[in-house]
Amino acid sequence: MAGKTKAILRTFPAGLEPLYKRMIGQVKHERDLVEVRLCKQILCTVTLAYRPLGLNKMGIIAGLPEDVLSNPQYLQDLVGSCGSFLTLRKQTVYLVHQSAKDYFSISKGSSIFPFGQIKAHDQLAHRSLQLILPTLKRDICGIRAPGALMAAINSGRVQQRLPPEVQYACIYWVQHLQGSRTQLCDDDQVHRFLQEHLLHWLEALSWIGKTSEGILAILSLEAQILVNLRLFGVY
Numbered sequence: 551m552a553g554k555t556k557a558i559l560r561t562f563p564a565g566l567e568p569l570y571k572r573m574i575g576q577v578k579h580e581r582d583l584v585e586v587r588l589c590k591q592i593l594c595t596v597t598l599a600y601r602p603l604g605l606n607k608m609g610i611i612a613g614l615p616e617d618v619l620s621n622p623q624y625l626q627d628l629v630g631s632c633g634s635f636l637t638l639r640k641q642t643v644y645l646v647h648q649s650a651k652d653y654f655s656i657s658k659g660s661s662i663f664p665f666g667q668i669k670a671h672d673q674l675a676h677r678s679l680q681l682i683l684p685t686l687k688r689d690i691c692g693i694r695a696p697g698a699l700m701a702a703i704n705s706g707r708v709q710q711r712l713p714p715e716v717q718y719a720c721i722y723w724v725q726h727l728q729g730s731r732t733q734l735c736d737d738d739q740v741h742r743f744l745q746e747h748l749l750h751w752l753e754a755l756s757w758i759g760k761t762s763e764g765i766l767a768i769l770s771l772e773a774q775i776l777v778n779l780r781l782f783g784v785y
Contacts, residue, residue: 570653573633574662581631588614589632590662594670596636596643597654597662598729600722605629605641607715613677671729678719678726679743685716686750691757708757717758720751724767734775744771 577589595612596603603611605626609619618625629636629643635650636643645651653659655667663670691711712720727740734740743751755764 566649567653567657570635570650570657570659573635574659577631577633585628585631588618588628590664592628592643593632593635593654593662595674596645597651598667598670598674598726599718600725601718602642602644603718604714605638605643607713607718608643610681610715611674611677611718613673668729668731671726672732675723675726675730675732676739678723679739681719682716682723682751682754683743683747685712686747686754688750688753690750690754712754712758716754720754720758721760721763724770728770728774734771740771 578586581589591612591614592608595608599608599611606619606622609625614625618628626638629638635646635654637646638644654662660667691707732740752761752764755761
């Protein structure tokens, strides 16, 4: 077995970039076009995500089709089909190494983004908003007791009302929006969201212990709006 392993290793190109290029080539040539597209969606999402994602949560954030999401074994097989770039530990998807993230982000591997990373961030930002919009509402956890302490609330209730993919979207949609370099303007999706759901969003963040992240996100949006106004000579 050791001899066979050494023989396989000798066939690998020298250096990580040629190795990764070979690995992504295998993904493209050993799968049909549909599976190649799904693998790219997975790799794009895991590369740009701001923290490791659970298997099903990753699939939802990536915008995979419902028939894939409803088949956990197939979803797991797709992750395994991603050319050894990904590893699955305790149902959480990780890139195998920081160098793999660098390869996709700043090297020739960026070809996995069909329309570029900026567009990919834009898709993740809007997909995140689509995830949280149907969920957010006043008294999202149904406590009916203003001022109730977190310690007095069953954590299972929070997880039920705010599942993991919604929690990720609540925390990171602004960062993905900034990665998309979107020009914010009146009556766009972000403007309408803040008008209708700002307090609901902050309430949701408070239930998952991320209020400070919400405040920082609002400050970031304010700074981005000021930059836009200066660009257009308004401010």
